[in-house]
Structure formats: structure tokens, C-alpha cells
Amino acid sequence: MKRLLASTLVIMMLAMLAVACSSNGGKESGSEGKNNTNNSEASGEPTKYPIETDKKLTYWGEINGNLIGVKASHKDIPFFQQWQKKTGVSLEFTAPPTGQTKEALNVLLASGDLPDMIEFNFLGDFPGGPEKAINDGYILKLNDLIDQYAPNLKKFLQDNPDIDKMVKTDNGSYYAFPFIRGDEYLRVFQGPIIRQDWLDELGLPVPETIDDWTTTLTAFKEKKGASAPFTVNSKPRYFNDSGNGAFLGAFGVNRGFYQEDGVVKFGPAEAGFKQYLGLFRDWYAKGLIDKNIATADTKAVDGNIASGATGASVGNAGGGIGKWQPLVEANDPKAVLVGAPYPVLNKGETPKFGQKHQAYASEGTVAISASAKDPILAVKMLDYGYSEEGRLFFNFGTEGESYNMVDGYPTYTDLLMKNPDKLAPAQAISMYARGSYNGPFIQDKRYAEQFFALQTQRDAVVTWGKTDAAKYNLPPITPTPEESSEYATIMNDINTLVDEMSLKIILGTEPLDAYDSYIAKMKQLKLDRAIEIQKAALERYNNR
Numbered sequence: 001m002k003r004l005l006a007s008t009l010v011i012m013m014l015a016m017l018a019v020a021c022s023s024n025g026g027k028e029s030g031s032e033g034k035n036n037t038n039n040s041e042a043s044g045e046p047t048k049y050p051i052e053t054d055k056k057l058t059y060w061g062e063i064n065g066n067l068i069g070v071k072a073s074h075k076d077i078p079f080f081q082q083w084q085k086k087t088g089v090s091l092e093f094t095a096p097p098t099g100q101t102k103e104a105l106n107v108l109l110a111s112g113d114l115p116d117m118i119e120f121n122f123l124g125d126f127p128g129g130p131e132k133a134i135n136d137g138y139i140l141k142l143n144d145l146i147d148q149y150a151p152n153l154k155k156f157l158q159d160n161p162d163i164d165k166m167v168k169t170d171n172g173s174y175y176a177f178p179f180i181r182g183d184e185y186l187r188v189f190q191g192p193i194i195r196q197d198w199l200d201e202l203g204l205p206v207p208e209t210i211d212d213w214t215t216t217l218t219a220f221k222e223k224k225g226a227s228a229p230f231t232v233n234s235k236p237r238y239f240n241d242s243g244n245g246a247f248l249g250a251f252g253v254n255r256g257f258y259q260e261d262g263v264v265k266f267g268p269a270e271a272g273f274k275q276y277l278g279l280f281r282d283w284y285a286k287g288l289i290d291k292n293i294a295t296a297d298t299k300a301v302d303g304n305i306a307s308g309a310t311g312a313s314v315g316n317a318g319g320g321i322g323k324w325q326p327l328v329e330a331n332d333p334k335a336v337l338v339g340a341p342y343p344v345l346n347k348g349e350t351p352k353f354g355q356k357h358q359a360y361a362s363e364g365t366v367a368i369s370a371s372a373k374d375p376i377l378a379v380k381m382l383d384y385g386y387s388e389e390g391r392l393f394f395n396f397g398t399e400g401e402s403y404n405m406v407d408g409y410p411t412y413t414d415l416l417m418k419n420p421d422k423l424a425p426a427q428a429i430s431m432y433a434r435g436s437y438n439g440p441f442i443q444d445k446r447y448a449e450q451f452f453a454l455q456t457q458r459d460a461v462v463t464w465g466k467t468d469a470a471k472y473n474l475p476p477i478t479p480t481p482e483e484s485s486e487y488a489t490i491m492n493d494i495n496t497l498v499d500e501m502s503l504k505i506i507l508g509t510e511p512l513d514a515y516d517s518y519i520a521k522m523k524q525l526k527l528d529r530a531i532e533i534q535k536a537a538l539e540r541y542n543n544r
Contacts, residue, residue, distance in 0.1 A: 230310065321456055398432065
């Protein structure tokens with residue numbers, strides 16, 4: 001009887017299990033089940049666009065700065081109108097105030113009323129990083145969703161393991177649809193800029209060494225009457241556009257953390273930074289630097305360059321040379337701006353540092369919120385940007401409108417390059433495509449070849465790319481959620497101290513030797529602990 005009873009119970013349990021399995025498709029209940037929709041199945045096959053659906057998704061993201069004052073909302077921008085048509089997915093947009101995305105996101109998260117998709121830099125701007133955003137229930141871990149419903153992105157990451165390593169957390173979590181710079185050419189776009197026509201007039205070569213620069217800036221002041229021979233944007237941080245290594249890189253340091261021979265270092269705490277401060281202190285005292293350098297913003301820099309008060313700066317190929325060339329030509333038709341090499345101490349040396357971004361940029365990436373009504377539909381829509389058709393659309397817009405295929409080359413039309421409404425190319429491209437800024441797609445080199453309309457811009461990118469920056473720059477590492485608050489507190493205090501130190505020494509309100517006391521203060525503010533956190537993060541990244 002006992003054996004009979006036991007057998008009966010086993011049979012009943014198996015029957016109940018079979019019924020349970022058949023009722024949920026053989027899948028366990030939980031988050032995976034939540035991600036399914038009635039009309040979507042995991043196939044791993046490319047999605048056919050446009051998708052046939054009557055669902056509307058919500059999308060939160062900042063409007064590109066090029067379009068501020070041009071269009072009031074996403075729904076008025078042709079690119080976003082076409083994106084919905086091409087994917088078949090209708091979107092309802094919300095845009096945070098420009099420049100206030102972090103503050104706006106905090107309000108959004110506190111409200112608990114989250115959109116389906118969030119365009120935000122969770123790697124760089126979310127306290128604790130993307131893993132914490134996942135753990136706190138704000139955004140979804142996308143591994144299973146990408147594996148099943150984003151074949152275009154999945155294939156790209158499989159084919160590019162170095163980039164795959166960048167776009168996930170130390171725990172292996174995919175957290176957003178990434179922005180990828182698809183070519184080395186796209187990763188360099190900033191460096192020193194100088195008036196070539198002044199050099200020619202004065203019989204001077206393009207400066208390469210620090211001594212060359214001292215000679216050149218002195219000549220600009222004395223022989224060209226430049227009241228601010230060198231100036232640079234100092235907003236939001238002092239010498240904001242030189243942190244990648246312009247000038248201070250000649251002394252073997254940059255403005256932040258870097259790696260050298262397996263050791264993580266913080267540039268302002270290294271001896272080379274004192275040498276840099278000494279150089280700029282001397283230049284400032286001699287009137288070779290803008291006397292208002294401490295407060296100079298982009299408007300002030302633009303004005304100085306346009307008027308001829310300035311002959312050299314640091315800027316981008318597009319937003320620097322591209323913007324400034326017509327400004328200087330308006331006052332002097334013979335004016336020519338060119339890119340100069342990153343300075344070195346000795347002629348023939350390769351610059352140690354310079355601006356060079358990683359293939360993965362965490363700005364413009366799009367996460368799917370944990371409150372998303374239909375995560376699978378959102379994934380399928382976002383995967384469009386990594387398909388062949390989607391890559392053309394994101395970079396160049398709509399064929400026949402914003403570009404035409406000319407001998408197999410997607411060529412921007414006059415609507416973008418000679419806009420009838422007098423929009424600059426950067427603005428017009430931002431209206432009809434996203435090639436000129438970031439987003440959930442793979443950026444195409446052919447966008448930049450056309451956006452850099454001037455030969456001087458294209459030459460500058462090549463010149464600025466001749467550095468060893470890739471050897472020393474840190475990859476996209478992150479503290480753990482537990483380390484994040486501690487690290488942020490330490491570095492907020494240290495960065496404030498470094499800015500204060502730099503200004504006081506360069507402007508002459510404190511002696512150069514005051515630098516040593518500032519090093520002691522950095523130690524008191526736990527710089528060693530910040531370096532320790534960065535080192536641990538680098539080790540975790542290398543082990544991904």
C-alpha cells in the first residue's frame with residue numbers, strides 16, 4: 001500500500017508539472033516572461049521594417065544643441081519623424097531642458113513615471129553607474145533581449161569583441177543601445193588651431209615644440225598686435241578644451257587619470273603638471289595668454305578670434321575651424337586657420353597625449369526602462385540603427401531628400417550643405433540625420449568626410465591624430481556601485497582644488513612653489529584612494 005501510494009503521488013506531481021509547463025510555454029515566470037508580448041516571438045532573425053504595430057512608445061531625451069532655437073521639440077524634427085515611419089513604431093517624446101539632463105533625470109526617476117526609452121549617459125552621469133541603475137529597478141538588463149531580438153547589434157558586437165567589452169558592465173550586463181564611432185578617423189576631432197596666414201606673413205613655421213610656441217605667440221603679440229595671442233574656452237572648467245593634453249601633454253601629463261607601465265596616475269599630481277603651470281604662468285605674465293582666460297567662454301573665444309585679437313586656440317575641426325574660418329574671413333579675406341600638432345618639448349618627438357576618443361561613446365546611448373510597456377518592441381526599434389539600412393538613415397537621413405547615392409557614395413544634398421533657410425551644415429545635418437552627433441547607431445566615416453568641407457579641417461584631423469594617446473588613455477572603466485559615492489566625493493573635492501591651484505599659480509596670485517602644498521592637500525583629500533578605485537576598475541575591465 002505504501003509503494004502504491006508513493007507511485008500515485010509521483011504520477012500526480014508529474015501531471016501537475018506538465019500542465020504548469022504548458023500554461024507558460026515551458027518558461028519560468030519572472031522578468032523574462034515580463035519581457036514577452038502577445039505578438040512577438042524570439043526568433044533571432046532580422047526584424048522586417050516597418051514593423052506592423054499600433055502601439056506607441058514613449059521616449060525621453062535631450063534635443064541636440066545644434067537645433068536649439070531651430071525646432072521646439074523632437075516631433076518637429078524631420079529625422080525623428082522619418083525614424084518612426086521607417087521602423088513603424090510611433091513615439092511620444094519628452095525633452096529635458098538643454099544642459100540639465102542630469103537634474104531632469106533625477107526628477108523623472110523620483111516621479112516613478114518612467115518612459116519606455118531613456119537617452120542618457122548612464123556610464124558617466126548616473127551615480128553608481130549603469131549596474132546600479134539596473135539593480136535599483138530603473139532600467140533593464142538587456143542581455144537576453146539583445147540576444148533574442150536585436151540580431152543587428154548582436155552581430156556587430158560578436159564581430160568586434162574589443163567594442164563588445166566596452167559596452168557592458170564589469171558584471172557583463174548590457175544596459176543601453178550604444179553609440180559607436182565606426183572608424184579611427186571619427187575618434188579624433190580636436191587640437192591646437194592657429195592662423196596660418198599670420199605664420200606665413202611672419203616667416204614662421206607651424207609650431208611643434210613649446211619653444212616654437214613661445215616664439216610664435218610673442219610674434220603674434222608684438223608684430224600682429226594680438227591682445228590675446230592664445231585663448232581657450234574655460235567653461236565649465238578652467239581650460240576646458242585643453243584637458244586632453246594640449247600643451248600640458250608636452251610635460252608628460254594630462255588633466256585626468258591615465259595609465260603608464262601598468263600604473264594608474266593622476267596628471268595634476270605628477271611633476272610634469274608643475275612644469276606646465278610654470279610655462280603658462282610665464283606666458284600669462286608676458287601677455288601671451290588672454291588676460292580674461294579665467295572666465296573666457298565660447299562667445300568670448302569666438303569674438304577674440306573673429307576680431308584678430310587671438311591667433312591660436314584649442315578647438316574642434318567642426319566647431320572650431322569650421323565655425324571660426326568664416327568669422328576671420330569676414331574681417332580678413334586672406335585669413336586661414338589650420339590644425340597644429342600637439343606640442344612636444346623636443347622636435348621630432350611623438351606627443352604623448354592628445355584628444356582621442358574610444359570607439360564606444362556613452363553619450364547618446366538609449367536604455368529601456370524597467371517600466372517599459374513592450375520592451376521587445378523597443379529593442380526591435382532600436383536595433384534598426386545597426387542594420388545596413390538603419391546605418392545609412394542615421395548617418396545621412398532619407399535618400400532623395402538629404403542624400404543621394406553617387407557612384408555608391410551617400411552624398412549629402414544642398415538641403416544640408418547649402419541649406420535654403422541659411423542653416424549651417426551642422427544644424428541641417430542634425431535636422432535630417434544624426435551623423436553629426438551621437439545616438440543609438442554606428443557612425444559612418446563618410447559623414448565626416450563631407451561635414452569637414454574644408455581641406456584644412458580634414459588635414460587637421462590627420463595632424464591631431466599623430467599622438468600616442470591610445471597607449472595611455474584609460475578605457476571606459478567604472479567604479480562599483482559601492483565605490484561610486486566615495487569616488488565622486490573625493491574627485492569633486494580634488495577637481496575643485498586643481499582648478500583653484502591652476503588659476504592662482506598661472507595668474508600669479510600664488511608662487512609656483514605653492515604647487516607642492518597643493519599636492520599635500522590632494523593627499524589629504526584621499527587622492528590615493530581615488531587612484532586605488534581607478535586601478536581596481538581597470539583590472540576589472542581587463543578581466544571582462
